[in-house]
Amino acid sequence: MHHPRDRASEGGPTRFAILLLSLLLLTTASSLVPLAIGALVGNLAASAVLLAGLFSMYHRRGLLLVGMLLLTPALATRWVFFWLETPALAPISLAFWLLFTSYNAGALFVFIQRRGTPTNDTIYGGVCVYVLMGYCFGAGFALLETLNPGSFNFVNGTPESPLALEFQMAYFSLVTLSTLGYGDITPLSPVARSLAMVEAVVGPMFVAVFLARLVGVRTAKD
Numbered sequence: 243m244h245h246p247r248d249r250a251s252e253g254g255p256t257r258f259a260i261l262l263l264s265l266l267l268l269t270t271a272s273s274l275v276p277l278a279i280g281a282l283v284g285n286l287a288a289s290a291v292l293l294a295g296l297f298s299m300y301h302r303r304g305l306l307l308v309g310m311l312l313l314t315p316a317l318a319t320r321w322v323f324f325w326l327e328t329p330a331l332a333p334i335s336l337a338f339w340l341l342f343t344s345y346n347a348g349a350l351f352v353f354i355q356r357r358g359t360p361t362n363d364t365i366y367g368g369v370c371v372y373v374l375m376g377y378c379f380g381a382g383f384a385l386l387e388t389l390n391p392g393s394f395n396f397v398n399g400t401p402e403s404p405l406a407l408e409f410q411m412a413y414f415s416l417v418t419l420s421t422l423g424y425g426d427i428t429p430l431s432p433v434a435r436s437l438a439m440v441e442a443v444v445g446p447m448f449v450a451v452f453l454a455r456l457v458g459v460r461t462a463k464d
Contacts, residue, residue, distance in 0.1 A: 257298045258366035264294040265373045272409040285324050295346040305349045316342045332404040333388050340381035347374035368452050379441045380415035384408045393431040419445035
């Protein structure tokens with residue numbers, strides 16, 4: 243019989259590495275959006291992230307069950323919207339994507355906090371949480387722009403499709419999270435600015451706390 247701690251760590255690095263690779267694939271897929279096949283590739287990449295996210299919760303049955311409940315509508319609405327192209331489904335699809343990625347990031351964060359000595363799964367999981375936070379805020383920004391057009395200013399023109407908007411907002415989110423701030427997309431509405439400010443604070447804070455925890459535990463062991 244496996245000890246709970248051992249069972250939690252079985253396949254941990256592999257699960258989190260798969261999720262991280264899926265997130266990087268999704269980021270790369272944004273360059274294909276303008277092409278005819280871009281929407282299909284983007285949805286496939288997003289689906290891979292959802293499935294890899296569910297797989298990363300294998301260490302806890304309760305987390306896995308809730309994740310499955312959130313995954314089903316997230317996948318369904320994304321692909322129904324892809325085939326039907328009904329504008330009314332865009333905010334619903336974004337909302338379920340936001341719910342699942344937020345839950346996934348929260349589950350991984352709790353898992354990391356409950357681990358003692360830093361391991362490969364802790365490091366991979368921490369990187370996944372950081373990138374997932376970017377996509378969470380990106381989904382929130384895209385949902386805000388969909389429900390309240392004009393919340394953001396796009397220097398290169400407003401995205402022509404919901405998927406293009408989703409990727410543009412993910413790009414803006416990751417740029418904000420890392421405090422790069424290129425300035426090609428700027429928040430205009432009070433809500434958009436507030437969310438951008440929160441993300442700009444949370445991003446560096448997470449990196450600082452995460453690194454401090456790793457260094458602190460390593461120093462304590464030495």
